[in-house]
Amino acid sequence: MKTAFIIAVGNELLSGQRVDTNSSWIQNQLLTLGIPVLGGCLVPDETNRIVAALEQACELADVVILTGGLGPTDDDLTRDALAEFLDKSLELRQDLLQEIDRYFSRRGMTMAPTNLVQAYLPTGTVPIDNTRGTAPGIHAEKDGKLFFCLPGVPAEMKTMVTDYICPILAADADRGVILIGKVRCFGLGESVIAEKLGDLMKRGRNPQINSTPHEGDIVLHIIAAAADRPTAENWVARDRDLICRLLGEAVYGFDEQTLPEAVGSELRRQGLKLALAESCTGGLLAKLITDVPGSSDYFLGGWVTYSNEAKVRDLGVSPQVLEQYGAVSEPVVRAMAETAAAKTGAEVTAAISGIAGPEGGTEEKPTGLVHIGLFFKGQTEAQAFRFSPTGRLSVRRRAAMTALNWIRLKLKI
Numbered sequence: 001m002k003t004a005f006i007i008a009v010g011n012e013l014l015s016g017q018r019v020d021t022n023s024s025w026i027q028n029q030l031l032t033l034g035i036p037v038l039g040g041c042l043v044p045d046e047t048n049r050i051v052a053a054l055e056q057a058c059e060l061a062d063v064v065i066l067t068g069g070l071g072p073t074d075d076d077l078t079r080d081a082l083a084e085f086l087d088k089s090l091e092l093r094q095d096l097l098q099e100i101d102r103y104f105s106r107r108g109m110t111m112a113p114t115n116l117v118q119a120y121l122p123t124g125t126v127p128i129d130n131t132r133g134t135a136p137g138i139h140a141e142k143d144g145k146l147f148f149c150l151p152g153v154p155a156e157m158k159t160m161v162t163d164y165i166c167p168i169l170a171a172d173a174d175r176g177v178i179l180i181g182k183v184r185c186f187g188l189g190e191s192v193i194a195e196k197l198g199d200l201m202k203r204g205r206n207p208q209i210n211s212t213p214h215e216g217d218i219v220l221h222i223i224a225a226a227a228d229r230p231t232a233e234n235w236v237a238r239d240r241d242l243i244c245r246l247l248g249e250a251v252y253g254f255d256e257q258t259l260p261e262a263v264g265s266e267l268r269r270q271g272l273k274l275a276l277a278e279s280c281t282g283g284l285l286a287k288l289i290t291d292v293p294g295s296s297d298y299f300l301g302g303w304v305t306y307s308n309e310a311k312v313r314d315l316g317v318s319p320q321v322l323e324q325y326g327a328v329s330e331p332v333v334r335a336m337a338e339t340a341a342a343k344t345g346a347e348v349t350a351a352i353s354g355i356a357g358p359e360g361g362t363e364e365k366p367t368g369l370v371h372i373g374l375f376f377k378g379q380t381e382a383q384a385f386r387f388s389p390t391g392r393l394s395v396r397r398r399a400a401m402t403a404l405n406w407i408r409l410k411l412k413i
Contacts, residue, residue, distance in 0.1 A: 001034060001035070001036070001176055002035050002061075002062040002063055002169070003035065003036055003037070003038045003060070003061045003062050003063070004030050004035050004036070004037045004038065004061050004062070004063040004064070004065065005037065005038055005039050005040060005056075005057035005060050005061035005063070005064050005065075006023045006026055006027065006037060006039075006040035006041075006064075006065050006066075006067075007040065007041055007043060007050070007053045007054070007057060007064065007065070007066040007067070008020045008022060008023050008040070008041070008042050008043070008066075008067050008068055008152075009042075009043050009044075009045060009050060009066060009067065009068035009069040009077075009078055009152070010042075010044075010045060010068045010069065010152060011044050011045050011075070013042045013068075014042055014043075014044055020042060021154065022067045022068075022152065022154060022157055023040050023067070025154070025158065026065055026067070026157075026161060027040075028180065029161055029162075029166060030063075030065075030169070031178045031180055031223070032178065032179065032180065033166060033169050033170055033178075034176045034177045034178045034225075035063060035169060035178075036178065037061075038060050038061050039057075039060055039061070041053055041056075045069060045075040045076070045077055046077065047077045047080050047081045047084065048081075050066075050069065050077060050078060050081035050082075050085075051081045051084050051085050053066075054066070054081065054082070054085045054147070055085065058142065058143065058145050061145070062144075062145055062146065063145070063146045063148075063169065064145065064146070064147045064148070065148045065150065065161075065165070066078060066082075066147070066148070066149045066150065067149075067150045067151070067152050067157050068151070068152030069081075069149075069152070070118065070135040070136075070137070070138075070149060070150070070151045070152070071118075071135060071151070071152075072112070072114040072115045072116075072117055072118055072134070072135075073114065076117070078149050079117075079120060079121065079122065079138065079149070082122055082125075082138060082140060082147070082149055083122035085142075086122050086124075086125070086140060086142055088122040088123045088124060088125070089122070089123055090120040090121065090122060090123075091120065091121065091122075091123050092116075092119055092120055093119050093120070093121055093127065094119075096118070096119040096121070096127055096136055097116065097119035099136075100115055100118055100119055100134050103133075103134050104134075115134055118134055118135045118136065121136070121138055122138070122140065124140075125138050125139060125140040126138070126139040126140070127139075128148070128150070128160050128164050128165075129160075129163075129164070130151065130156055130159075130160065131159060131163075132153070132155050132156045132159055133151060133153060133155075133156045135151045135156070137149055137150045137151065137160045137164070139164075146168075146169075148160075148164075148165050176225060176226065176227055177225070177226050177227070177228060177229045177231075177232045178223065178224070178225050178232070179223075179224045179226070179229065179232035179233060179235075179236055180221055180222065180223050180224075180236075181221075181222040181224075181236035181237075181239070181240055181254070181255065182219050182220065182221055182222070182254060182255050182256070183219070183220040183222065183240055183243045183244070183247075183251055183254060184217070184218070184219050184220075184251070184252055184253040184254065184257060184258075184259070185217075185218045185219075185220065185247055185250045185251050185252065186216055186217055186218070186250065186252055186259055186401065186405045186408075187216075187249075187250045187405055187409075188218070188247065188250045190211055190213045190218055193211060193218060193220070193247065193250075194211070196246050196247060197209065197243065197246055197247075200239065200242060200243070200246075206224065206225055206235075207222045207223055207224035207225075207235050207236060207239050208222075208223045209221065209222055209223075209239065209243075210223065215394055215397050215398050215401065216398050216401055216402065217259065217401060220243060222235075222236045222239045222240060222243075224236050224239075240254065249409060249412065252405070252408055258292075259288075259401060259404050259405060259408070260288045260289055260291060260292050260295075260404060261292050262408060263289075263404050263407050263408050263411070264289065264292045264294070264295055264297075264298060264299075266408065266411040266412075267297075267298035267348070267411065268294075268297050268298050270411065272298060272346075272347045272348055272411075273298055273299075273300050273344070273345070273346040273347055273348070274289070274298055274299050274300065274346055274348045274349065274350075274407070275299075275300045275301060275302055275340045275341065275343075275344040275346035275348075275349045276289070276301075276302030276303070276340065276349065276350055276351070277302060277303050277305060277315055277336035277337060277339070277340040277349065277350070277351040277352075278302060278303070278304050278305070278351070278352050279304075279305055279306055279311070279327065279336075279351075279352060279353040279354070280306075280328075280352060280353060280354040280355065280356045280370065280395075280396060280399065281352050281354075281356075281396045281399055281400045282304055282306065282396065283302075283304045284396050284397065284400045285302075285350065285352065285399075285400040285403055285404065286299075286301075286302050286304075288400055288401075288404065289404075300344045300345075300346050301344065302340065303315060303336075303340065305317075305336070308322050308327055311327065311332065311336065315335065315336050315339040315340065316335070316339050317332055317335045317336060317339070318335070321335065326365065327353050328353050328354055328355055328365055328369060328370070328371055329353070329371055330371055330373070330382040330383075330384065331382075332353055332371070333351040333352065333353050333371045333372060333373030333382050334351075334373045334380050334382050335373075336351035336353070336373060337349045337350060337351040337373035337374060337375040337380055337382075338373075338375055338380055340375070341375045346375075347376070347377050348374075348375065348376055348377075348407060348410075348411075349374070349375040350372065350373065350374050350375075350403045350406070350407060351372065351373040351374075351375075352370060352371070352372050352373075352399050352400070352403055353370070353371050354368075354369055354370030354371060354385075354395070354399055355367050355368065355369050355370070355395075356368075356392045356395040356396050356399075357389050357391075357392050357395060358389070358391075358392060361389070366386070366389070367389040367395070368386055368387040368388060368389040368395050369384065369385075369386055370384070370385045370386075370387060370395070370398075370399040370402075371383070371384050371385075372385065372399065372402065372403050372406065374403070374406055374407065374410065376407075376410045383406075385398075385399070385402055387399065
């Protein structure tokens with residue numbers, strides 16, 4: 001079984017200005033091909049450091065994939081480092097130069113002189129077509145190991161991996177199969193899930209089950225390693241069914257389905273309309289809903305009534321109720337949800353009001369306190385939730401996702 005190593009190049013990755021999402025995406029693609037990733041690293045835009053990373057990777061793995069450093073500027077040094085590592089010289093490829101020039105011509109632009117460097121490749125290496133940009137990738141071999149250098153731009157990198165690298169690696173007949181299935185949950189803590197699953201999450205088990213939590217949303221990865229795809233698929237399906245039985249209604253979806261997609265699908269199936277009234281989330285819940293293509297089938301609209309004045313003016317919340325109970329209270333979110341339903345005719349409405357922080361909390365109403373109201377087919381409920389005050393965005397996202405999950409559970413009744 002072949003193994004892989006991933007190198008991400010760029011000063012911006014090491015300074016925290018940009019997050020390396022390329023490596024995790026590549027890792028998932030390789031796992032589906034039965035190629036485990038043994039390691040990876042971030043390196044700066046320095047030739048000697050890139051060469052050192054290539055040498056380390058060559059010792060550890062059979063396939064090395066490097067992203068970044070193929071641009072036209074002085075700090076794009078990947079092609080120079082690869083040439084030094086291979087002990088080759090750089091040569092100008094006229095075919096690549098013509099293709100880069102055509103890329104600009106098709107867009108009514110003139111190629112800048114700095115783009116000339118992108119037509120240089122180490123002698124004996126193979127260019128990888130870039131249909132989305134100007135920098136060709138590079139395919140090289142040394143001591144029986146495969147090296148692929150790709151642009152750091154995610155769209156360009158992903159196209160090259162899908163169209164060029166994966167077919168090459170898939171042709172290896174000696175590989176096994178690693179298949180990943182995902183089970184998505186909300187409403188249970190990671191420790192509770194681990195307790196309920198018991199030995200299913202035991203290390204060394206095949207399939208292996210890992211959990212990835214993110215602000216209440218927990219994804220369980222079922223990683224099955226088998227000699228052939230049908231066996232791996234059977235193992236993943238078996239464990240998926242076991243997880244569903246053990247976790248029950250906490251499971252909302254599989255693979256890449258998001259919670260907003262799950263809610264939207266059920267609203268569409270039942271022919272129900274949704275409206276929202278938000279305060280502390282500032283429209284985040286509406287954004288999550290409308291991120292889903294086709295959400296106009298069931299989402300009518302909503303209000304962001306951030307101030308008390310807006311709650312009174314737009315949603316008819318009583319000034320006396322606001323004065324007596326405060327904006328973050330059960331009576332207020334009930335009124336917001338009911339008015340949203342009355343104004344839109346939606347069968348389902350959700351209202352959110354809370355204290356996202358970092359300021360504004362009191363002993364009685366601390367930061368992280370959020371009230372959610374839910375109008376569902378003529379009945380209104382309200383609940384108070386206390387989220388860990390780990391940051392303003394975290395509280396807002398937890399509130400929006402909790403409201404979505406509450407809608408999902410009501411739709412299942």
